[in-house]
Amino acid sequence: MPPEEIAPGIYILHERDGARLATRSSDPVPVYGERIHNGYRLWDPYRSKLAALILKGKWQTLPLKSNSRVLYLGASTGTTVSHVADIVSEGLVYAVEFSARSMRDLVRLCERRKNIIPILADAAKPEEYAPLLEPVDLVYQDVAQKNQAQIASLNCARYLGQGGELCLMLKSRSVDTTAPPQAVLQSELKKLEGLELIKIMNLEPFHLDHWAVRARWNPGPSEEGH
Numbered sequence: 001m002p003p004e005e006i007a008p009g010i011y012i013l014h015e016r017d018g019a020r021l022a023t024r025s026s027d028p029v030p031v032y033g034e035r036i037h038n039g040y041r042l043w044d045p046y047r048s049k050l051a052a053l054i055l056k057g058k059w060q061t062l063p064l065k066s067n068s069r070v071l072y073l074g075a076s077t078g079t080t081v082s083h084v085a086d087i088v089s090e091g092l093v094y095a096v097e098f099s100a101r102s103m104r105d106l107v108r109l110c111e112r113r114k115n116i117i118p119i120l121a122d123a124a125k126p127e128e129y130a131p132l133l134e135p136v137d138l139v140y141q142d143v144a145q146k147n148q149a150q151i152a153s154l155n156c157a158r159y160l161g162q163g164g165e166l167c168l169m170l171k172s173r174s175v176d177t178t179a180p181p182q183a184v185l186q187s188e189l190k191k192l193e194g195l196e197l198i199k200i201m202n203l204e205p206f207h208l209d210h211w212a213v214r215a216r217w218n219p220g221p222s223e224e225g226h
């Protein structure tokens with residue numbers, strides 16, 4: 001069976017042992033040891049929360065088109081960033097990471113992919129990378145920090161236009177290790193400012209105590225004009 005395009009730039013490969021998620025790239029070199037078949041890079045939901053979200057969401061994915069611009073917070077060495085860059089092949093991924101060690105690998109990836117801009121910065125200080133960015137269509141965040149919701153709100157207020165979206169990978173144990181995960185989730189959701197919730201999805205069994213939170217930038221009159 002030929003690969004099935006389930007959303008722009010996102011594919012299901014029907015292999016003998018089951019269906020596999022993939023993106024497409026002309027680069028024949030694997031980024032993190034993933035298998036590549038005829039230009040289709042397999043995308044492991046245990047390695048990438050975004051892959052888990054796409055599989056669990058039954059393909060109702062993010063508002064990504066080939067020319068979308070994405071602000072990616074918590075890029076690490078580029079595992080998920082590389083797949084996002086495949087999807088937005090004519091767009092841009094601004095990849096923010098504050099670990100110099102991870103950034104070294106990320107920069108190597110950027111030498112091979114022309115649509116990723118590596119930014120060594122703290123996502124909690126979005127003003128610091130303002131000179132490098134234009135407004136984006138999607139803020140994707142995966143930073144496992146205590147103040148995850150606050151970081152997301154600050155970045156959305158600065159970089160999302162009306163109707164732009166947030167995809168927040170919320171790890172409840174990074175916020176509070178002792179409180180029940182559901183309670184942490186609810187209290188973090190209340191901290192999202194100017195954002196209208198679209199959907200919340202638990203990422204088990206791929207990622208324990210993680211939720212994907214999708215929201216749309218929809219500020220009240222007092223928050224407009226950022």
Ligand SMILES: C[S@@+](CC[C@H](N)C(=O)[O-])C[C@H]1O[C@@H](n2cnc3c(N)ncnc32)[C@H](O)[C@@H]1O
Pocket residue numbers: 047048049073074075076077078079080081096097098099102121122123124142143144145
């Ligand atoms: C769970 S890993 C991200 C994995 C990556 N999103 C992926 O799927 O390939 C979290 C990353 O966020 C980075 N990080 C944490 N807090 C940050 C901050 N305030 N600013 C920038 N990066 C941060 C960490 O250094 C780490 O590399």
